[in-house]
Amino acid sequence: MDLSRYLGMFVADTREHLAGVEADVVRLETAAPAERKPLLDGVFRHLHSVKGSSATMGYDAIAKLSHASEALVGAVRDAGRLPAPPEVDLLLETCDQLRSMVDDASEGRSPAARPALQERLLAAAKAKDARAPAPAGTPAAPSPAAPATARRRFTEPHTTVAVRVSTRSATPAARAFLALRRLETVAPVLEAQPSLEALREGRLPGHLLVVTLKGEHALEALAKLIARVPDVDGLEPFADEAVAPAGPAAEPAPAAPAVHDPTVKVAVDLLDQLLELAGELVLASGRLREAVKPLPAGVRGELDGEVDRLRLLVKDLNNRVLAARQTPLSHVAERLPRAVRDLSRRLDKPLELLVEGGEVMLDRGLADALLDPLLHAIRNAADHGIEQADERRALGKPATGRIVFAARRERDRVLIELTDDGRGFDVERLKAKAVEQGQLPAAEAQAMGVEQALRLAFLPGLSTRDASTDVSGRGVGMDAVLRAIEQLGGTVALVSTPGRGSTVRFAMPATISVVNLLLVALGGEVFGVPMSRVLCALEADLSARGGEGYAARSVPVNGERVPSFALGKLLGLPEHATYGPRPYVVVEGEGLRTAVGVDRLLGQEEVVLRPLGPPLERIRGLAGTAILGSGRPIFVLDVPRLVA
Amino acid sequence: MAKRVLIVDDAVFMRNMIRDIFTGGGFEVVGEAANGLEAVEKYREFKPDLITMDIVMPFKSGIEATREIVAQDANAVVVMCSALGQESLVMEAIEAGATDFIVKPFKEDEVLAIVRKVLGE
Numbered sequence: 001m002d003l004s005r006y007l008g009m010f011v012a013d014t015r016e017h018l019a020g021v022e023a024d025v026v027r028l029e030t031a032a033p034a035e036r037k038p039l040l041d042g043v044f045r046h047l048h049s050v051k052g053s054s055a056t057m058g059y060d061a062i063a064k065l066s067h068a069s070e071a072l073v074g075a076v077r078d079a080g081r082l083p084a085p086p087e088v089d090l091l092l093e094t095c096d097q098l099r100s101m102v103d104d105a106s107e108g109r110s111p112a113a114r115p116a117l118q119e120r121l122l123a124a125a126k127a128k129d130a131r132a133p134a135p136a137g138t139p140a141a142p143s144p145a146a147p148a149t150a151r152r153r154f155t156e157p158h159t160t161v162a163v164r165v166s167t168r169s170a171t172p173a174a175r176a177f178l179a180l181r182r183l184e185t186v187a188p189v190l191e192a193q194p195s196l197e198a199l200r201e202g203r204l205p206g207h208l209l210v211v212t213l214k215g216e217h218a219l220e221a222l223a224k225l226i227a228r229v230p231d232v233d234g235l236e237p238f239a240d241e242a243v244a245p246a247g248p249a250a251e252p253a254p255a256a257p258a259v260h261d262p263t264v265k266v267a268v269d270l271l272d273q274l275l276e277l278a279g280e281l282v283l284a285s286g287r288l289r290e291a292v293k294p295l296p297a298g299v300r301g302e303l304d305g306e307v308d309r310l311r312l313l314v315k316d317l318n319n320r321v322l323a324a325r326q327t328p329l330s331h332v333a334e335r336l337p338r339a340v341r342d343l344s345r346r347l348d349k350p351l352e353l354l355v356e357g358g359e360v361m362l363d364r365g366l367a368d369a370l371l372d373p374l375l376h377a378i379r380n381a382a383d384h385g386i387e388q389a390d391e392r393r394a395l396g397k398p399a400t401g402r403i404v405f406a407a408r409r410e411r412d413r414v415l416i417e418l419t420d421d422g423r424g425f426d427v428e429r430l431k432a433k434a435v436e437q438g439q440l441p442a443a444e445a446q447a448m449g450v451e452q453a454l455r456l457a458f459l460p461g462l463s464t465r466d467a468s469t470d471v472s473g474r475g476v477g478m479d480a481v482l483r484a485i486e487q488l489g490g491t492v493a494l495v496s497t498p499g500r501g502s503t504v505r506f507a508m509p510a511t512i513s514v515v516n517l518l519l520v521a522l523g524g525e526v527f528g529v530p531m532s533r534v535l536c537a538l539e540a541d542l543s544a545r546g547g548e549g550y551a552a553r554s555v556p557v558n559g560e561r562v563p564s565f566a567l568g569k570l571l572g573l574p575e576h577a578t579y580g581p582r583p584y585v586v587v588e589g590e591g592l593r594t595a596v597g598v599d600r601l602l603g604q605e606e607v608v609l610r611p612l613g614p615p616l617e618r619i620r621g622l623a624g625t626a627i628l629g630s631g632r633p634i635f636v637l638d639v640p641r642l643v644a
Numbered sequence: 645m646a647k648r649v650l651i652v653d654d655a656v657f658m659r660n661m662i663r664d665i666f667t668g669g670g671f672e673v674v675g676e677a678a679n680g681l682e683a684v685e686k687y688r689e690f691k692p693d694l695i696t697m698d699i700v701m702p703f704k705s706g707i708e709a710t711r712e713i714v715a716q717d718a719n720a721v722v723v724m725c726s727a728l729g730q731e732s733l734v735m736e737a738i739e740a741g742a743t744d745f746i747v748k749p750f751k752e753d754e755v756l757a758i759v760r761k762v763l764g765e
């Protein structure tokens with residue numbers, strides 16, 4: 001069976017489950033008694049799902065690790081108590097490992113087993129205080145199975161048969177159980193060996209179930225009853241044997257109240273494609289309007305109205321597709337409590353996290369990209385900002401340090417503030433460090449105001465970098481945070497009040513347009529061409545043809561000749577005469593193909609396309625701007641318009 | 645005529661995989677459900693020839709759902725989908741009225757063989 005096509009979905013599903021485990025486990029530590037069971041059930045179900053699906057996908061290592069953690073959660077649940085902090089630590093560590101294993105799987109690598117961690121989980125599950133006495137309501141302990149050699153004579157008419165279960169079966173006891181049930185339909189079972197309890201524990205010695213039924217029955221009739229049970233090879237007559245009485249069946253837990261969720265899961269790739277299409281439609285409808293303008297008034301009349309209507313519809317579509325990528329910020333915010341909890345334990349400082357505005361919606365790509373910056377800001381706040389408990393008490397502050405995540409929507413931006421009530425930024429130290437590192441002349445440092453000085457925190461040398469054992473597993477400094485946020489079209493700023501606390505303020509655009517660009521170098525500049533328009537790229541040497549005739553100004557593409565232009569000339573850049581072959585990018589638009597010559601092809605990159613505002617949007621041939629991963633801003637070209 | 649199947653599992657990708665196994669085996673998948681509640685509703689709606697039922701699911705377990713479905717229709721054919729090492733749950737399900745069971749990780753031919761046997765083909 002080809003499992004590779006289920007990989008994407010398995011990865012997405014499992015990541016969601018693991019996020020659920022993490023959030024619930026952290027909540028469990030401080031949960032009220034009433035919340036305990038639903039939370040534990042939830043964690044158990046998540047781990048159980050991961051176990052089942054990873055086994056199906058063939059990721060044995062993941063299945064085994066989930067199984068071990070399931071055992072620990074089950075033990076805690078059966079003991080009727082909350083998990084102790086070391087157990088929570090263990091489960092969270094397991095979560096991290098599982099996440100890393102899923103990452104491996106998603107990149108085509110086989111996840112390695114974690115036997116040591118499994119051992120620790122299983123040991124914790126078996127630990128003496130893990131299994132506290134079970135709460136009332138569970139069935140009484142089953143009586144032990146009678147030894148196989150004891151015999152009992154039945155005084156009434158009876159039939160004893162031995163049912164053979166195939167040795168191929170992975171679940172022989174359950175198969176035997178099925179057979180037993182079938183036989184039960186015809187007569188009461190006087191005895192069964194192994195007992196029902198033994199079957200429940202998965203034991204079927206010798207793959208043989210011996211059943212004594214009341215009354216006399218023809219062998220063929222009984223054989224017919226079990227004929228439809230898979231993996232049961234048959235039955236045969238057997239001499240009587242004694243068995244233990246069957247135990248009562250346990251009642252399953254009552255269901256939680258229903259909540260129907262009218263949503264559909266859509267692959268993020270599909271949404272990206274829809275988004276790109278919608279973006280293209282917006283550009284195309286804009287060009288349509290331009291094309292209509294030069295028509296004579298009489299012809300234009302109705303056309304104008306229809307084109308405007310089309311533009312409105314397309315803009316509406318674009319907005320809705322953008323909205324489809326929106327996710328509530330709680331998606332990101334729910335990862336934060338765990339970080340705060342870990343920091344609190346590691347730094348030995350009591351900390352609390354408040355989350356406001358989790359319902360604010362943000363583009364999913366932006367929200368995901370915010371996680372690392374937020375974690376870094378939290379680490380800074382916990383480590384450098386918030387004072388030790390006794391120092392806080394001496395200052396008249398509550399012993400528990402408070403970190404607040406607050407989000408709100410403001411027109412077309414989403415503002416997220418991470419505030420702590422610690423000691424604030426030490427501006428003088430920032431300045432001193434900057435001067436020390438030669439990033440700032442001493443005189444300027446003197447004159448610098450607080451707001452400007454705070455921006456120094458974003459300089460590479462000055463930003464704090466985290467060592468490897470942080471929650472996300474990557475060390476980021478404020479400079480990386482700034483770059484990441486700016487690349488997405490957002491801004492970061494710091495605000496601080498000495499002695500009272502500091503705030504990291506993120507401002508993100510509420511929606512984005514993501515485009516895959518082909519980057520080209522030309523005359524020392526870099527430009528982007530949307531990949532959706534690029535037919536192909538090729539090398540051609542037009543310099544030798546003396547510059548005359550169509551052949552000199554076209555390149556062969558798939559058997560046809562495509563008119564070519566030097567992009568530099570089109571953009572008015574200084575043109576160096578080039579000899580020899582150079583790269584040409586063949587672009588398609590409005591049914592026409594054009595080739596543009598560039599200096600070098602630099603590769604592909606996915607960027608956030610930022611639309612131009614007036615008056616730049618009037619410039620023909622410019623689709624917008626973008627900031628590359630390197631931090632470099634570039635123009636994105638609309639080549640068909642450029643050459644039209 | 646192709647036998648009609650209702651697939652119940654809380655994981656989308658499991659449902660997809662099971663669906664592919666059945667359509668590949670000549671069955672008609674008439675519906676899917678993601679939890680025990682939906683399972684009971686859709687059983688009523690579609691009256692399939694066969695249901696594949698996951699055991700551990702939110703809102704209502706597969707065992708509960710099986711119990712309710714069998715209470716409504718004693719002839720319902722419910723095949724439980726269990727993870728390895730869950731024999732006692734499987735037996736609970738059987739006591740609740742499940743007809744048979746298949747075990748994850750699924751092997752396509754095994755699943756179809758079991759289902760065909762259970763349906764008496």
